[in-house]
Amino acid sequence: MTTKPKASKAELAEKFRAFIDPDFVITDDETMKPYECDGMSMYCEMPMLVVLPETAEQVQRVMRICNEHEVPVVARGAGTGLSAGAMPHKEGVVLSLAKFNRILDIDPLARTARLQPGVRNLAISEEAAQFGLYYGPDPSSQIACTIGGNVAENSGGVHCLKYGLTVHNILSVEMITAEGERVVIGSDALDVCGMDLLALMTGSEGLLGIVTEVKVKLLPKPEVAQVVMAGFDSVQKAGDAVGGIISHGIIPGGLEMMDGHAIIAADDFAQAGYPREAKALLLCEVDGTEEEVHEHIAQAEALFRELGATSVKTSQSEEERALLWKGRKSAFPAVGRISPDYYCMDGTIPRRYLAHVLLEMEKMSEEFGLRVANVFHAGDGNLHPLILFDANVPGEFERTEAFGGRILNLCVEVGGCITGEHGVGVEKIRQMAVQFNDEELQQFHDVKAAFDPAGILNPGKGVPALRFCQEYRSLEHKQHKHDTVDAAHG
Amino acid sequence: MGDISQMLKNQILEARQTGQKLNIEGGGTKAFMGRTADTEAGTLKLGEHTGIVEYHPVELVLTARAGTTLAEIEATLAEEGQCLHFEPPRFGDGSTLGGTLACNLSGPARPWSGSIRDQVLGIRLLNGKGEHLRFGGQVMKNVAGYDTSRLQAGAMGTLGAITEISLKVMPRPAMSLTLVQDMPLDDVIQDMNSRAKEPKPITGAAWVDGKVYLRLAGAKSAVEATAEKWSGEVMEQGDAFWHQLQHMQHDFFAGDEPLWRFSVGSTADHPKLEGPWLVDWAGSQRWYRGDADIARLETLAQRAGGQVSLFRGGDRTDEVMHHQPRALKDIQQRLKKSFDPDGIFNPGRLYSWL
Numbered sequence: 001m002t003t004k005p006k007a008s009k010a011e012l013a014e015k016f017r018a019f020i021d022p023d024f025v026i027t028d029d030e031t032m033k034p035y036e037c038d039g040m041s042m043y044c045e046m047p048m049l050v051v052l053p054e055t056a057e058q059v060q061r062v063m064r065i066c067n068e069h070e071v072p073v074v075a076r077g078a079g080t081g082l083s084a085g086a087m088p089h090k091e092g093v094v095l096s097l098a099k100f101n102r103i104l105d106i107d108p109l110a111r112t113a114r115l116q117p118g119v120r121n122l123a124i125s126e127e128a129a130q131f132g133l134y135y136g137p138d139p140s141s142q143i144a145c146t147i148g149g150n151v152a153e154n155s156g157g158v159h160c161l162k163y164g165l166t167v168h169n170i171l172s173v174e175m176i177t178a179e180g181e182r183v184v185i186g187s188d189a190l191d192v193c194g195m196d197l198l199a200l201m202t203g204s205e206g207l208l209g210i211v212t213e214v215k216v217k218l219l220p221k222p223e224v225a226q227v228v229m230a231g232f233d234s235v236q237k238a239g240d241a242v243g244g245i246i247s248h249g250i251i252p253g254g255l256e257m258m259d260g261h262a263i264i265a266a267d268d269f270a271q272a273g274y275p276r277e278a279k280a281l282l283l284c285e286v287d288g289t290e291e292e293v294h295e296h297i298a299q300a301e302a303l304f305r306e307l308g309a310t311s312v313k314t315s316q317s318e319e320e321r322a323l324l325w326k327g328r329k330s331a332f333p334a335v336g337r338i339s340p341d342y343y344c345m346d347g348t349i350p351r352r353y354l355a356h357v358l359l360e361m362e363k364m365s366e367e368f369g370l371r372v373a374n375v376f377h378a379g380d381g382n383l384h385p386l387i388l389f390d391a392n393v394p395g396e397f398e399r400t401e402a403f404g405g406r407i408l409n410l411c412v413e414v415g416g417c418i419t420g421e422h423g424v425g426v427e428k429i430r431q432m433a434v435q436f437n438d439e440e441l442q443q444f445h446d447v448k449a450a451f452d453p454a455g456i457l458n459p460g461k462g463v464p465a466l467r468f469c470q471e472y473r474s475l476e477h478k479q480h481k482h483d484t485v486d487a488a489h490g
Numbered sequence: 491m492g493d494i495s496q497m498l499k500n501q502i503l504e505a506r507q508t509g510q511k512l513n514i515e516g517g518g519t520k521a522f523m524g525r526t527a528d529t530e531a532g533t534l535k536l537g538e539h540t541g542i543v544e545y546h547p548v549e550l551v552l553t554a555r556a557g558t559t560l561a562e563i564e565a566t567l568a569e570e571g572q573c574l575h576f577e578p579p580r581f582g583d584g585s586t587l588g589g590t591l592a593c594n595l596s597g598p599a600r601p602w603s604g605s606i607r608d609q610v611l612g613i614r615l616l617n618g619k620g621e622h623l624r625f626g627g628q629v630m631k632n633v634a635g636y637d638t639s640r641l642q643a644g645a646m647g648t649l650g651a652i653t654e655i656s657l658k659v660m661p662r663p664a665m666s667l668t669l670v671q672d673m674p675l676d677d678v679i680q681d682m683n684s685r686a687k688e689p690k691p692i693t694g695a696a697w698v699d700g701k702v703y704l705r706l707a708g709a710k711s712a713v714e715a716t717a718e719k720w721s722g723e724v725m726e727q728g729d730a731f732w733h734q735l736q737h738m739q740h741d742f743f744a745g746d747e748p749l750w751r752f753s754v755g756s757t758a759d760h761p762k763l764e765g766p767w768l769v770d771w772a773g774s775q776r777w778y779r780g781d782a783d784i785a786r787l788e789t790l791a792q793r794a795g796g797q798v799s800l801f802r803g804g805d806r807t808d809e810v811m812h813h814q815p816r817a818l819k820d821i822q823q824r825l826k827k828s829f830d831p832d833g834i835f836n837p838g839r840l841y842s843w844l
Contacts, residue, residue, distance in 0.1 A: 109683045110757040132687070154633050161630065167637065168608050181817040188755030188795030190774045191594060191644065193811035194840065195822055196607055199640030203633045220689035243548035249571060249661035289690060291711035348629040350549055380630035381549075420631035428634070435634050439621045446828035447636050450821055463635065 007069040009048050012093070015065050016051050024052035024099075035094050038079040038086040039141070042343075042397060043426050047074070047088030054099040056174065056182060056212040063210065064180035066093060072459050073178075075206040077118060077149030080141040082344060083425030085152065085205045085461055092459075095210065097148050103127050104213070111218045112171060112188070117148025117211045121155075124216065133218035136163035139421070140329055148211050154203030156421045158254040158285075158328070161379035163219065165421075167202040174213035175201065178452035188215070200447070205423050206458040208451040225253060225287035226297050227324045230304040231278030231311040235259060238280035239354040241307040242378045245284060248303060250296050253287035255379035256328050259358065262335065262373040262386070269334030272327030275311045282309075282378065283328055285321075331375045332386065339371070339388035343400045346428075347411030348382045348420035360410055361385060368403040370396075382420035383411070409434050409476065424462045432462075433469035434476065441466060493555065494539045495614075495622060495653050501534060502651070502834065503620040511837045514592075514647040516557055517584025523593055524646050524839040526806045531837065534651055536588055542566055543654065544628070551611065551628050553656040556588025563587060567659055575603040575660040577736045588652045594643040597736035598694040598705070601686070601756070601771045603660070607643035614654035615642070618830030628656045641825075647836040648844050649829040666693070666707035667717050668728025673702040675760060675767065682772040683757050690716045694732055695772035698742060705732060735770065742768045742777065748804035750787060752776040755795030763790060777801075788812055809842060819843065 007015070009027060016025045026032055027049045037044040048071075053059050066073050072092030079086055088094045100116035103123065107113075108131035113124055121142040125134040138157035139145055145155070151173060156165045163169070172186030186198040201208055232238040238257055245252065258266060258274075258281045267274040274281055282304070286296045297314055304312050315321035327334075335342050349357055358374065365372045371388040385407055389400040408418040408431045418424070418431040432441065444463040448455070464472075505512050511531035518537065521527070539557040546552075547570040554563055560580050567573050577597025578590045591613075596605040612626025615638075626632055626639040642652055673681060675697065682695040685704055691712050694705030704722060706713045717724060725731065734740045743749065752761065756773035765780040774796075778787075784800060791798035797812035804810070814822065819841075826833070826844055838844065 107757070109680070109687065110755060111683075111687060132689070154637070156631055164604065164608065165631065167640065168604060177817065177821075183815065183817045185818070187753075187797060188758070189753040189797065190600060190771065191605065191607075191753050192797050193644065193799055194814055194818070195645040195649070195825060196594070196640050196643045197818065197821065199607065199637045199643070203637055208636075220687055222689050246550060246661075247548050249664065251660065288709070289712040289715065291715045292691065292709040295709050295711050348627070348631050350546070350551070350628060352546065352549065377631075382629075382631050415627065416629050417627045417632040418634050420629070421633060423633055424635075432634060436624075440623045440625065440635070443617065443621075443623055443638070443828070444635050447638065447825065450824035450828050 007071060012065070012069070012071065013049055016062065019061055020051055020053050020058055026050040035076065035079070035088060035096070038076070038081040038084060040082050040084040040087070040425065040427055043084035043087050045088045045090050047094045048091055050094040050096060052096045052099050056176065059095065059176045059210055059212055060180045060182055062093070062095060063176050063178060066456055067179050067454055070454050070456060072456050073210070074458050075152070075210050077146035077152070078120070078144045080145040081149060081153065081425065082346070082422040083419065083427040085423045085425035085458070087426055089459060097146070100148070100212065106131065106218070108133065110188070111220070113216050113218055115147050115214050115216065117151070117214055118146050121145050121147060121150060128218050129221070132221050134221050135216055136169045136219050137166050140332070147214050147216065151202055151211050151214055152204065152206050153421065153423045156377070156380070156382070158256055158377060161255060162251050162253050167199055169217050170198070170202065171215045171217060173198065173201060173211045175209035175211045177209050178454065178457050186215070203423070205425065205462045207448055207462050208457065222253070222287035224290050224293045225285055225321065226293055227315045227321050228284045228286070228297060228300045228304065229274070229313045229324055230282045230284070230309040231275035232280045232282070232308060233278065233310050235280045235358050236355040237308045238282050239351065241282060241304055241309065242351060244303050244307050245300060248299060250286065250300060252284045252379060254283065254285040256283045257281065257376040257378040258328065258331065259374040261371070262331050262375050265334040265338050265373060266327040266331045269337060270323070270327040270330050272323050274327055278310060283324060328375065335373050335386045335388065340390040340392065343387040343389060343404055345385045345387065345404050345407050346382070346419045346422040347408050347416055349411050349414050349416035351378065351381050353414040357383065357410060357414060361407060364403060364406055368399055370400060370403055377420070380420070381416065405431060426461055429461070429464045430468070430472045432464050433472045438466050438469060441469065492541055495616070498534060498536070498539065498651060498653065499616055499620050499622060502616055502618070505532065505834050506618070506620065506832055510834070512834050513839070514651050514836055516586035516589040517559060517582065519580070519582035519585045520589050520593055522802050525810055525842065527839060528837045536651060536653070537584065537586065539653060547572060550659055551656060552659050553628060553654060554587055555654050556652045557586050559583065560585050560587060560590065568662070571662055572659045573662045575599060576606050576609055577603070578606060579737050581738070587655055591643055591652060591655055592645065592647045598696060598732055598770055601774055602693045605643070606657070607640050609658045610639050610643070610655060611658060612656040613639040613642060613652050615650045615652050617650040618832055618834045622653065626656065630658060646840045648826055648840050650835060663693070663707035665710045665713055666705055666729065667713050668694070668725040668731060669704045669706070669717060669720055669722030670701055670725045671722040672700055673697065674700065675769070678702050678769060679757060679760060679773045685720070686756070686772045696735055697769035698735070698740065703731060742766065742779070746803055747779045748781055748800060749802040750778040750782065750798055751801040752778060752791050752794065752798050753796045754791060758794035758796070761790040761794055784809065811841060814841070
């Protein structure tokens with residue numbers, strides 16, 4: 001392969017300023033500083049420069065220039081990501097889509113919305129509300145996160161057991177390829193001929209293309225939604241109750257669980273009226289027509305009591321419903337109040353292993369000397385353990401990372417995966433070697449090369465270089481053996 | 491019977507050495523789909539790679555080998571009050587899960603319950619190097635690595651042989667009911683979409699022979715209350731109608747006349763093309779019978795925001811799928827090469843250039 005001419009920072013900036021408002025080609029450290037990390041602030045890097053184009057044509061030209069000079073490009077939305085997927089490359093360009101913030105069109109009859117990628121997730125539902133419609137996926141960061149970022153991460157939220165993830169709720173994307181081609185993937189229809197490139201793009205963490213427009217599906221807003229809150233004196237019982245609800249044929253709109261630590265923290269924060277003595281709490285939201293909700297709420301209440309709930313309460317008004325959710329939705333900041341820092345994990349497990357995984361985590365918590373609180377998307381098996389630590393204590397973050405890594409290994413061991421919705425990014429790249437073997441990882445690299453032959457899109461994220469994997473696996477293996485010996489001696 | 495993945499792998503490795511091509515076959519019920527299969531090629535028989543590997547009703551997840559028949563899977567699910575809610579069509583007793591994913595086939599509930607592609611959680615796949623790869627998982631959410639599982643939907647086996655599939659299953663609705671009334675084609679698109687816009691338990695909207703059929707399914711109270719509010723007669727044999735539609739056994743689908751599938755925007759004006767039409771998926775899927783030039787139909791489909799394919803019959807030596815723009819053709823050719831560098835699997839079945 002011939003080496004292409006390298007471009008200096010000044011040369012690149014000059015080229016970009018020829019077609020982008022010079023104020024939005026940022027090269028000074030002070031203005032670039034806010035771009036050094038995303039929501040995962042433990043991982044930082046300063047980029048070479050930052051550009052904020054405002055048209056797809058400009059993005060196209062940026063990509064052509066970067067491709068020609070083999071300059072890394074990291075796309076960025078609101079920067080709320082939790083895996084350092086938008087962490088800059090030190091020799092690369094951060095391409096911010098912040099100026100692409102317009103809702104282009106809402107078609108109420110077709111129940112679709114055409115959006116620029118920088119539109120905030122919540123803004124879609126707010127705009128669609130006048131037509132009795134809303135956008136399904138609702139990640140906790142929905143006030144700030146953008147639809148472009150949602151496509152990159154395949155974001156979910158608390159309603160995805162019933163309403164699906166981003167991949168289930170989009171019809172098409174317009175994207176600029178690494179080589180600067182403008183293509184539309186998908187259509188107004190529910191499928192297109194050929195390979196499902198739309199699914200492949202969704203969750204690809206900015207490694208396959210730059211999304212410049214998204215068409216999403218909108219859903220009719222349910223007539224009614226009510227929440228049943230049930231407290232349990234053991235996690236096992238709460239887990240069984242989740243199974244009970246689903247076996248009964250009820251698919252809740254949202255089904256969330258918190259453990260004892262999270263209950264107290266969230267209740268202190270939101271005064272949501274949670275049963276503070278409970279070891280586990282379930283929030284089960286049923287939505288649909290009035291008749292359906294009435295029927296299913298009665299069944300859910302009875303089932304929870306039958307399955308050993310120590311308290312059962314159902315929201316009787318929109319205010320009550322909002323309050324019950326407020327506790328859950330503020331669980332992260334609430335935990336933030338009881339600890340200087342916290343580290344949020346994102347493993348997914350088959351639900352039947354919940355009690356086992358939580359018990360193992362308790363043991364690890366003792367071993368590492370770090371507290372952990374758990375919130376759990378119980379309906380879909382997505383676990384968010386929050387490890388509490390203090391970044392100012394030397395070595396504590398490293399210990400936290402190691403603890404987190406072990407939790408993810410455990411998730412994979414029971415048949416789950418290392419990330420349900422936060423993405424791999426930089427943060428979980430080592431654990432990819434636990435979930436996938438070298439042949440599978442090589443296949444991922446080959447898929448990437450099909451879209452991005454020069455490898456300029458978000459390099460170093462998502463899929464690890466194979467040479468690091470062997471090393472990590474053997475380290476983990478030693479660690480595991482060590483633990484087993486310790487346990488035997490303990 | 492059972493797990494024959496080692497045998498399949500050996501056959502691929504041998505084909506790779508000898509330069510032989512392989513047509514992938516499951517139950518053999520979808521031989522009519524895609525372009526004419528390469529007659530020089532050997533056959534990779536997935537039909538004997540069978541069996542439900544894992545099924546946990548409480549998890550709403552089932553894992554089966556690709557050659558397992560839909561009949562077996564649906565019977566197993568029914569014992570637990572669950573179902574494949576994307577309502578896959580069967581073109582014979584042998585229709586398999588693997589073939590259904592490769593062809594991305596889903597039935598009348600598709601706009602509301604999703605497609606098979608939507609329900610896939612993970613797969614195992616033998617690529618063209620004979621590597622047996624595992625992607626995705628058995629959990630609802632998994633964003634580790636690219637979604638190469640759903641990528642297979644519609645790829646018609648051109649990327650490899652799917653050997654195992656994990657997918658989400660759902661409880662069967664407590665009851666269902668069908669409303670029917672006369673309606674001209676001109677009014678039907680508006681009508682179906684207006685209904686679909688309401689927060690009601692609708693799971694089917696089709697137009698056949700001058701009548702519109704709406705299916706309500708879910709909690710009994712919700713279904714009955716909605717039926718009272720909406721117009722239309724309650725149909726006696728409602729379930730039988732949807733069953734016929736799902737499996738394409740309705741008279742509309744009979745005979746040898748070319749069958750075209752328009753996958754378009756649900757609210758798009760109906761294409762100006764004389765001949766017999768059947769509308770399903772609340773307007774998103776429209777079937778047409780007749781001899782026609784694919785280039786002309788492509789123009790009509792694009793105007794309606796979608797694409798067209800020659801689903802059955804007609805000339806299958808030429809292209810049968812909507813053409814791909816150059817950039818997407820390039821990407822798909824490169825993807826093909828990344829999975830199947832020697833072009834072993836299903837040569838020319840999806841497109842002449844793949």
